[in-house]
Amino acid sequence: MEEESGEELGLDRSTPKDFHFYHMDLYDSEDRLHLFPEENTRMRKVVQAEMANESRGAGDGKAQRDLQEEVDELVHLYGLEDDHELGDEFVDENIPRTGVSEYPPYMMKRRDPAREQRDWRLSGEAAEAEDLGFGGWGSAGQCQDLREAYRYTHGRASEEYECYVIPEEEDEEEAADVFCVTCKTPIRAFQKVFDEHKEHEVIPLNEALESAKDEIHKNMYKLEKQIIEMENFANHLEEVFITVEENFGKQEQNFESHYNEILETLAQKYEEKIQALGEKKKEKLEALYGQLVSCGENLDTCKELMETIEEMCHEEKVDFIKDAVAMADRLGKFLKTKTDVEISAQPEFEDQTLDFSDVEQLMGSINTIPATGSSVRVCWSLYSDDTVESYQLSYRPVQDSSPGTDQAEFTVTVKETYCSVTNLVPNTQYEFWVTAHNRAGPSPSSERAVYMTAPSPPIIKTKEIRSCEEAVLICWESGNLNPVDSYTVELTQAESPEASGVTESVVGIPTCESVVQLQPGRSYIIYVRALNMGGPSVRSEPATVHTIGSYFRLNKDTCHPWLTISEDGLTAVRSERRTPARELSPSDTHFTRCVAVMGNLIPVRGHHYWEVEVDEHLDYRVGVAFADVRKQEDLGANCLSWCMRHTFASSRHKYEFLHNRTTPDIRITVPPKKIGILLDYEHSKLSFFNVDLSQHLYTFSCQLHEFVHPCFSLEKPGCLKVHNGISMPKHVTFY
């Protein structure tokens, strides 16, 4: 370790030119440590004193004197010849030491100064010894002597200098017993009286311990939560891993066959074009040849006429005239016939372009038909070069059970090597096989391939969506008779659905519900897809979520038989009808005694705010309770529920804030018509407000170790209405 730091120190600091850095390994490590423990202290103290810019002249002088003494000691003991020089060198050491300030960062550490000191001393020596460098010590023998000298001095030093050791060393006996809040360090009580802790706030160490423990416990809870979240996330990731692999495999396969198809098509087109080109050439050549032939004939005729005319010119006059007239005729006729000197066939060929439009269409068509719930695209390839006239694709659904009932078999005949089969049943496995046909007959059938149709899209239960400012809980129906592999939730922000194009997806959801984290104050559109081996379904119908305030509905499954809940799940009505006061059988889900109903608040911590509209003359209770509160008891009558209760009797309003049957004594002069309720998990508080007056009514401090749900009860006929999705008004934020 010392070597390292020695080297570090040597390397890190900008080595002054004169100092030579050399390996400390020369000196045995044990020696080094033992050499100057007291020296360390003394030197360090001196060094620190200098660092603090306190010129403790006395101290400095003392150190110098001590050093001098020690040197003298050495000199005396060993009678070193060059002792004086050596002594000077040592003494002179003090001078370079003032260069301490060049290396402040190292000086502040405990041990480093000593080492630094030693470095310097040695390097200082080297510097002094100038070009001696490493050999600056002189002979090895001298080194040995010196080491022994030091060892001896150490023995002496420990006695001499013990009393100079300032208790800055770690004294185990004097442990810290108070805690300085300002500096956040444990200190000893007496330190409070002087030093820098004079004006600081100090508390007993135990208290500090307690509060530190509290902090830690608080954080432990958060850590535990995080652990669970991370584990869940890890599991999801694993599932996504597998899905990715599978999807890759499928894509690979598809792409390969499509690519082959395209190549085939291209080859085919090439053939066709070449052939056409060849034929064109033939055409042109024939035309030209024809022209050539007629040209030749023409030429022949011309020559013949020429010869005849020449012969004529040598005849007797009478014959000449007879012939000349006939010739003139003939010539005239001949010359009248137009000689076609236009070349009938141009030598150039049109540039041949391959028409890619149908290839594009092919490529396009591969991509546009997604694997839907009711169709599958099947591709196959020919194994040999045989001539094929058509293919026959057969398929039927795969049934695991009942071999007796033969599933209907379907057949499609195509000329291509692919086919889209439609009208299939979603989320079902089908097996496919192909036979090739030509004039000779059908081929043996191919291997059976199994494809699975994608599932039908799920149906989001929009009425049961619950949300708060930071999350939404969505649940849905599968939409498929048979189980699917998993579900995917997709969400986009409503403000810019196309613009951003960013859709967040949550994949690998095993059940038909999911809690998704959201940003506050936004609107989101949510879709769900089902996923199986055949691929994803199309998107479900969308649902919209607004992350303003908290949304919940009254849960019909919990409501007392005498209460009716409105369609939108926000109004509870207790009618006037006279009902027999029969004992309702106790139930775990329905309230049987208190005419109450519970809302389904999203199980997310943080804070939630909602409002209840009531009639001034209505007897009601509004508050919260744990999901497993005993439904045979009144709200507020046990320690699992908290509520505000209003009773109106003899023209007097009475208000109680009930928990565990106790209530503080509170009078409210203006009866609230709209009650605001703030549930704060973080601060363990439940507060009630008169919304119209922005008046705070009361706050419970409640330990919420689990999630609670809003509760409402009507003690007399009447109705109350819940208002949701309201962001916390400013006056509420003070609480």
Add this chain to the structure above:
Amino acid sequence: MALKQISSNKCFGGLQKVFEHDSVELNCKMKFAVYLPPKAETGKCPALYWLSEQNFISKSGYHQSASEHGLVVIAPDTSPRGCNIKGEDESWDFGTGAGFYVDATEDPWKTNYRMYSYVTEELPQLINANFPVDPQRMSIFGHSMGGHGALICALKNPGKYKSVSAFAPICNPVLCPWGKKAFSGYLGTDQSKWKAYDATHLVKSYPGSQLDILIDQGKDDQFLLDGQLLPDNFIAACTEKKIPVVFRLQEGYDHSYYFIATFITDHIRHHAKYLNA
């Protein structure tokens, strides 16, 4: 008006100071305490007036809350002192220390005992001129006789105070022994003049803007049991006139500063809600 600083102590990042000045209304030297929160160093803060004994500044533990919410808290004395009026020191509930926040009309009190004007006029003007406070944002609260003072100041000056609250206030002095003693001394025998300084009566004819009143009352308060405080009358009047009040009867608490210290944070938050709105 010359202010003389008597003391200054740092507290919760702010400064608790005590000043003395010559009062015009009261014709004597008056002391008052001012707490300046850290926020006052950089800007104007709302002002909150507290009416009760000077022990408030050391015994009720309001500094942390005031510091957090950035409120300047001003605590004037309960009455003029050292006026050398005959009989002023005879009893603890009349004369020195018990000014009842009225403007006296009877001799020999009428020259000096004008606490109502002092608290509602002179002191705010002085504070506004010498300290970093926002003159538009002011609230008032108090304890016992100071509670009575806070309520009447607010009810007699609709719109002047953004909020009011009280600890164990004397709600209906016209009907309780203390009030009868004080009013007859300061205001004479004409009971109609008394009603002008009685919260319960003032509420009945309060025309003005919405007030949100918070009252805490210790259930074990001896004075409550002695019929000196009479909060029920006040509540009934407020219910009738639809003045919003939240009245909390606190089990086990008495009239002392321990009671005040327990609930002072709620009160300061109540005021901060309106002053920092």
